Amino acid sequence: MIDSVFGTEEKTVELYDAHTKAIISSAVKGINGTVFAYGQTSSGKTYTMRGSPGEPGIVPLSVLDVFANIQKAEDREFLLRVSYMEIYNEEINDLLAPENRKLQVHENIERGIFVAGLREEIVSCPEQVLQLLDFGEAHRHVGETNMNVYSSRSHTIFRMVIESRDRSQDDALQTCDAVRVSVLNLVDLAGSERVAKTGAEGARLKEGSHINKSLMTLGTVINKLSEGIESQGGHVPYRDSKLTRILQPALGGNARTVIICNVTPAMVHVDETKGTLQFASRAIRVTNCAQVNEIVTDAALLKRQKREIEELRKKLQENHSEHLEEEVLSLRNDMLKIELERERMALELQNKAERERRMKEQIENLSTMVLNSAVDDRHTDKSMKKVCKFENVGFSQQLQVV
Numbered sequence: 001m002i003d004s005v006f007g008t009e010e011k012t013v014e015l016y017d018a019h020t021k022a023i024i025s026s027a028v029k030g031i032n033g034t035v036f037a038y039g040q041t042s043s044g045k046t047y048t049m050r051g052s053p054g055e056p057g058i059v060p061l062s063v064l065d066v067f068a069n070i071q072k073a074e075d076r077e078f079l080l081r082v083s084y085m086e087i088y089n090e091e092i093n094d095l096l097a098p099e100n101r102k103l104q105v106h107e108n109i110e111r112g113i114f115v116a117g118l119r120e121e122i123v124s125c126p127e128q129v130l131q132l133l134d135f136g137e138a139h140r141h142v143g144e145t146n147m148n149v150y151s152s153r154s155h156t157i158f159r160m161v162i163e164s165r166d167r168s169q170d171d172a173l174q175t176c177d178a179v180r181v182s183v184l185n186l187v188d189l190a191g192s193e194r195v196a197k198t199g200a201e202g203a204r205l206k207e208g209s210h211i212n213k214s215l216m217t218l219g220t221v222i223n224k225l226s227e228g229i230e231s232q233g234g235h236v237p238y239r240d241s242k243l244t245r246i247l248q249p250a251l252g253g254n255a256r257t258v259i260i261c262n263v264t265p266a267m268v269h270v271d272e273t274k275g276t277l278q279f280a281s282r283a284i285r286v287t288n289c290a291q292v293n294e295i296v297t298d299a300a301l302l303k304r305q306k307r308e309i310e311e312l313r314k315k316l317q318e319n320h321s322e323h324l325e326e327e328v329l330s331l332r333n334d335m336l337k338i339e340l341e342r343e344r345m346a347l348e349l350q351n352k353a354e355r356e357r358r359m360k361e362q363i364e365n366l367s368t369m370v371l372n373s374a375v376d377d378r379h380t381d382k383s384m385k386k387v388c389k390f391e392n393v394g395f396s397q398q399l400q401v402v
């Protein structure tokens, strides 16, 4: 059973009103949300998500609605930041900072699953977000195939992190100063494709095989979740692809998720349409447990930046600055950049320390082996010594027998 079916005559805004609007308003209230478009190549996923100049898609409609919802919530103060990444040939690239390539996925208690080093921009109006989207879009991998002149060759995840706190909370009571933090993912997947139809060769073929592989993992994850494997303590292979790893909280965790399945009505694609509908019918059986995320620790950026921002606001007010909000926003972004850079360097140091630890361990192992071998050598012929020492590195078990 599928929730709704939209035909070729219906506009994206109708789909948005029926199935995305509620996700956006709950994201502003602190509940994680994810919307993604799934389907074969050229079935209209990018059109649905991004839209055209005459017909806005899910992403711009969501951005406008996020700000409209924020304006309505007068009793709360908000901090909004966005990032935009693509997964291309199983590598994560930053679409807002194209020089940031091959980023790694990490996990910790404070941040959950996150992409280290991904640029985040604090934003204050829809126009700014739409500009960032256009900038990112220009750096996305697209290519021509027989099926689509502008075929997406990567999966993209546009992410908004929405933090908010009650304005009436007393500064003196900072200990119970809870901040709501939610993540909204708007995902445009690359389409599954058959080489015979796309005519892919060379680079296109390699891209196609990565696309199909990650979509297959997504299908497997959805299958396992729909069979309740995770709730029974079984293994769900989120780590088999970057896409499922990043979307793990949205697929099997604390999020409200909408999957838009695009199909083409053409008879020639009936097999692909059947595959997409099968995916949809399994996905609909997955139940998530979404709840408001309230944080009282310093994990919320809004809280970490609060004191500095208040001080700056006061100073600017004293100086009668004309561009108070602009200056505050610019400072917030500078502070965020410094934080992200600090996080990147900390991870680099951590990786370096881990590499050094492993090397040290290896050296220690080798020296004990050499020592063992030297001890054993006392019982062997002199001419065998060199061979024993050499073989000991890889086959310590065998050498003990010798």
Ligand SMILES: Nc1ncnc2c1ncn2[C@@H]1O[C@H](COP(=O)(O)OP(=O)(O)OP(=O)(O)O)[C@@H](O)[C@H]1O
Pocket (backbone or CB within 6 Å): 039, 040, 041, 042, 043, 044, 045, 046, 047, 048, 148, 150, 151, 152, 153, 189, 190, 191, 192, 262
């Ligand atoms: N509802 C629609 N109305 C008008 N044109 C559409 C509609 N849906 C899709 N198209 C057009 O069909 C073509 C293919 O659509 P789109 O690029 O969105 O497909 P896709 O599923 O994202 O493909 P791929 O997986 O290859 O990236 C585009 O030229 C797009 O403008």
